[in-house]
Amino acid sequence: MHKGFVLWFTGLSGAGKSTLADALVLEFRQRGYKVELLDGDEVRTNLSKGLGFSKEDRDTNIRRIGYVARLLARNGAIAITAAISPYTAIRDENRAATLADGAGFIEVYAEASLDALVARDVKGLYKKALAGEIAYFTGVSDPYEAPENPEIRCKTDTDTPEQSVAQILAYLTANGWIG
Amino acid sequence: MHKGFVLWFTGLSGAGKSTLADALVLEFRQRGYKVELLDGDEVRTNLSKGLGFSKEDRDTNIRRIGYVARLLARNGAIAITAAISPYTAIRDENRAATLADGAGFIEVYAEASLDALVARDVKGLYKKALAGEIAYFTGVSDPYEAPENPEIRCKTDTDTPEQSVAQILAYLTANGWIG
Numbered sequence: 001m002h003k004g005f006v007l008w009f010t011g012l013s014g015a016g017k018s019t020l021a022d023a024l025v026l027e028f029r030q031r032g033y034k035v036e037l038l039d040g041d042e043v044r045t046n047l048s049k050g051l052g053f054s055k056e057d058r059d060t061n062i063r064r065i066g067y068v069a070r071l072l073a074r075n076g077a078i079a080i081t082a083a084i085s086p087y088t089a090i091r092d093e094n095r096a097a098t099l100a101d102g103a104g105f106i107e108v109y110a111e112a113s114l115d116a117l118v119a120r121d122v123k124g125l126y127k128k129a130l131a132g133e134i135a136y137f138t139g140v141s142d143p144y145e146a147p148e149n150p151e152i153r154c155k156t157d158t159d160t161p162e163q164s165v166a167q168i169l170a171y172l173t174a175n176g177w178i179g
Numbered sequence: 180m181h182k183g184f185v186l187w188f189t190g191l192s193g194a195g196k197s198t199l200a201d202a203l204v205l206e207f208r209q210r211g212y213k214v215e216l217l218d219g220d221e222v223r224t225n226l227s228k229g230l231g232f233s234k235e236d237r238d239t240n241i242r243r244i245g246y247v248a249r250l251l252a253r254n255g256a257i258a259i260t261a262a263i264s265p266y267t268a269i270r271d272e273n274r275a276a277t278l279a280d281g282a283g284f285i286e287v288y289a290e291a292s293l294d295a296l297v298a299r300d301v302k303g304l305y306k307k308a309l310a311g312e313i314a315y316f317t318g319v320s321d322p323y324e325a326p327e328n329p330e331i332r333c334k335t336d337t338d339t340p341e342q343s344v345a346q347i348l349a350y351l352t353a354n355g356w357i358g
Contacts, residue, residue, distance in 0.1 A: 060228070064226055067226065074215075
């Protein structure tokens, strides 16, 4: 049985976290791995109803995602998280707790420039945020602390999702996380 | 790989849920199973900080335990829960969701009479509750709905923990949950 690990995506809204995570779930399932996707919305529904978007509430939400992810990983599963997770300190806290549990923690930064995301604006959220219609919108009216040394950095504003998925799989294979 | 399942303890405070759950964790680990114990206190710390003991908050807490337990079970682990979980409807909701996920759900009722628990009163909580010093104390000042058809019913006021553990292991073996 392989060692479980957490594949922790971080990045701005629209940077491709969920797209990459969804593709990897299919890929891992096809290869016979146990895999679970914890995205921001699902976890908010099941674990964090009532929490808002203040720093304290965001931190609590990300800590809960981290707790569930490492429970899964320490039982041999691959846990993929795809929440914005804007604060370095909380990501690092989850990393430390996961490693202490004997599971792996691989941070993937879905990196796209704010300009590219605003230009793309798939859901129209940046337009609203820039118009001041959304409070606490990460990258516009709320901070985003980019990871300095993520295990994997995907340039999602220039690379295709297929290229990024291939990059992630290559890293995981080269480092012995998948066979 | 065996099919994952949730071993869901329910019963009054002091009825032996945690004692039995702790013993089973050791037993399963020794046999090489992936096992995770979600007890009420740990989950309250990690998932439900801020929740109180009103019916609504208790229900939310038990739903969260159920969510995490079935994520673990559907990834092949044995998830043991040891919260009082006083309401039938929420236990049954978790059962249905776990079965829908393709994992097993085995309810264990740690059954002890209130008289026996009051007489034993290991933590001195019943004395306080009966004196009105603890609000929402299950079985005294808050309801407990006993399961009508649990898969396993352990008579913890008369049987020893060893007898109850043996009873649970015998059930799991006879029904193919463990080898």
